Amino acid sequence: xxxxxxxxxxxxxxxxxxxxxxxxxxxxxxxxxxxxxxxxxxxxxxxxxxxxxxxxxxxxxxxxxxxxxxxxxxxxxxxxxxxxxxxxxxxxxxxxxxxxxxxxxxxxxxxxxxxxxxxxxxxxxxxxxxxxxxxxxxxxxxxxxxxxxxxxxxxxxxxxxxxxxxxxxxxxxxxxxxxxxxxxxxxxxxxxxxxxxxxxxxxxxxxxxxxxxxxxxxxxxxxxxxxxxxxxxxxxxxxxxxxxxxxxxxxxxxxxxxxxxxxxxxxxxxxxxxxxxxxxxxxxxxxxxxxxxxxxxxxxxxxxxxxxxxxxxxxxxxxxxxxxxxxxxxxxxxxxxxxxxxxxxxxxxxxxxxxxxxxxxxxxxxxxxxxxxxxxxxxxxxxxxxxxxxxxxxxxxxxxxxxxxxxxxxxxxxx
Numbered sequence: 001x002x003x004x005x006x007x008x009x010x011x012x013x014x015x016x017x018x019x020x021x022x023x024x025x026x027x028x029x030x031x032x033x034x035x036x037x038x039x040x041x042x043x044x045x046x047x048x049x050x051x052x053x054x055x056x057x058x059x060x061x062x063x064x065x066x067x068x069x070x071x072x073x074x075x076x077x078x079x080x081x082x083x084x085x086x087x088x089x090x091x092x093x094x095x096x097x098x099x100x101x102x103x104x105x106x107x108x109x110x111x112x113x114x115x116x117x118x119x120x121x122x123x124x125x126x127x128x129x130x131x132x133x134x135x136x137x138x139x140x141x142x143x144x145x146x147x148x149x150x151x152x153x154x155x156x157x158x159x160x161x162x163x164x165x166x167x168x169x170x171x172x173x174x175x176x177x178x179x180x181x182x183x184x185x186x187x188x189x190x191x192x193x194x195x196x197x198x199x200x201x202x203x204x205x206x207x208x209x210x211x212x213x214x215x216x217x218x219x220x221x222x223x224x225x226x227x228x229x230x231x232x233x234x235x236x237x238x239x240x241x242x243x244x245x246x247x248x249x250x251x252x253x254x255x256x257x258x259x260x261x262x263x264x265x266x267x268x269x270x271x272x273x274x275x276x277x278x279x280x281x282x283x284x285x286x287x288x289x290x291x292x293x294x295x296x297x298x299x300x301x302x303x304x305x306x307x308x309x310x311x312x313x314x315x316x317x318x319x320x321x322x323x324x325x326x327x328x329x330x331x332x333x334x335x336x337x338x339x340x341x342x343x344x345x346x347x348x349x350x351x352x353x354x355x356x357x358x359x360x361x362x363x364x365x366x367x368x369x370x371x372x373x374x375x376x377x378x379x380x381x382x383x384x385x386x387x388x389x390x391x392x393x394x395x396x397x398x399x400x401x402x403x404x405x406x407x408x409x410x411x412x413x414x415x
Contacts, residue, residue, distance in 0.1 A: 004042030011042070014372055021379045023049035025386035026279055028145020028249035028361020029352075031368050031375060035148050040131075046146055047138055053386070054142030054173070054279040055103065098184060099177045103141065110169045111137035117161045136250075140169035143279040145249020145361020157252035158233030167240050170248035171208070174274030175200060195307050196286060200275040203285040204246075207269065212242030214265050224257035245269035247280035249361025256364035260347060263364070267351050270358040271327070281359030281385055283327045290320040331357050334381050341374045342366075352378070357385035 005011040015032045022029050023046045034043065115126075115133030123129040132148055139146050149155055156162040172180070179200045186192055193201070216238040219226045226234045237252060244250060245266040255266065273282015290307075294317050297305045305312040335353045339346065348364045355362045356378045370378065 004039055004045060006036060006039045006042075011037070014375060018375055018379055019046065020049060021382055022361070023144065023146065024053040025359050025382045026050055026053045026142045026144040027281075027356060027359040027382045027386075028139070029356060029363060029367050029378065029382065030146065031370070033150050034146050035150050043135070043148065047135060050142050050144045050146065051138060054144070055099065098181045102177065102180050102184075106169055106172055107134075107137045107141050110140060110165050113165045114162060117159070121159075122156075136166060137169060139250065140166040140248070141173040141279065143170055143173050143247040143249065143274070143281075143359070145251075147250060153250050153252040154254070158229060158236055160232070160236045163236050163240050163252060166250060167243045167248070170246075170250070171204065171243050174247050174278050174280035175204060176275030176278035176280075178277050179275055195310050195312075196276070198308065199286045199289045203289050204275065207246065207272065207285065208239075208242045210242070211245065211265070211269050212238045215241030215262060218259050218262045218265070222257075222259055222262075225253045241266075242269075245360065245362060246272070247274045247282065247358060247360050249355075251362060254365070255351070255362055256348075256366075263347050263351055266362065267347075267354045270351075270354045270360045270362070271331070273358050281357070283324050287320045287323055290317065291324055294321070327357065330381070330384065334377055337377055338370075338374050341371060341377070353381060356381040359386050 002008075002010045004016075015037065018029075018031050019034075019038075021027075032038075034046065038046065111130075111133045113133075114136055115130050118132050119126055119129035123132065135146075135148055138144075145152070147153065153163065153166070179197045182194065182197050183201075190198070216226075216234060219237075219241070220234065221227050226237060229237070240252060241262075246269055255263070258266075271282055272288045273284050274280025276284045276286055290305075290312065293305050293307055293312065305314075305317055331350070331353055334357070335346075335350050338344075338349045338353060342349065344352075344366050348366055351362070351364055352366055352370075354360075359382060367378075
């Protein structure tokens, strides 16, 4: 619509189509500058689509039903149970209440902190500071990479009172609502956490530490990123470099200027992603760690896959393997297609396609220069990346068939 664009011209179809897909899939990739191309009304539409996409269509409908009617039907609970990975059907209604309250709480706190900092150091009037604070808080918690600034967070590089709250909101949003609900009642007793919560929490912290240390080690002397900055600036940016590739999408430095090793590390972190039933994308941290346990059990010759004092069933292991292989196939195929359509380098295209699949939003700067057919590939990749693996997992988990006969076994040569 004409009112959504700045100036007198109407938005083009492809920029609107690409931006709306990127927003509802909470990605953040953009072919046009969000701060100048879209009007405040257009930016508000983007904000609303990100909020809807972050919470999820099923979760949003259920939460609205709770507030309006206060009752949930059995069918709605079953659908919500499958969508949010809740074990007990009785936990659905309390969980959705916590989802709404949790999102509102963290976004409000982050918005207040950011607004205060923006007003004190960057903007002269409170309404502008408030709009930037609310926009960035919603983008951070929903793990979307849109920004009201032309260069994302580059203007705030090294400012810990902005980068750290945004990074913290991204980290919390990527944990996942079931984990947050469990932490709400049992954060003092880690020994009683479920396997899912343990894998998500300790895996996320581990990836944060490893990612931050690797980023600092690789970029410490790079003059295009951290080479000429002070120690505090480097540490703040290092924390950002360990969190944002997981699914955040906001950046205070140019990812197109990092070393090739850093770009590859970012691609790996994006592919892993965040927690299940969260605003993050990727194959999810639990899938990644379960694959590691599968490999470890196979190398040791263990008959069962064990995590702590619990065993993991073969059906769960098969689902994890299937999701990971489907993701690899999708990213590799689309990378090849985009390389045929463009002249960009392999590492740039791989980074872009992984960012789209994992709904991250980071880019080396090639998004606006992609031809229309390549943009269509990225659009499909963002959409499939947001709902495809979830749908595949749900189909594999919910579809159970009891065989009436057992075929003779044969062992082909493996390896």
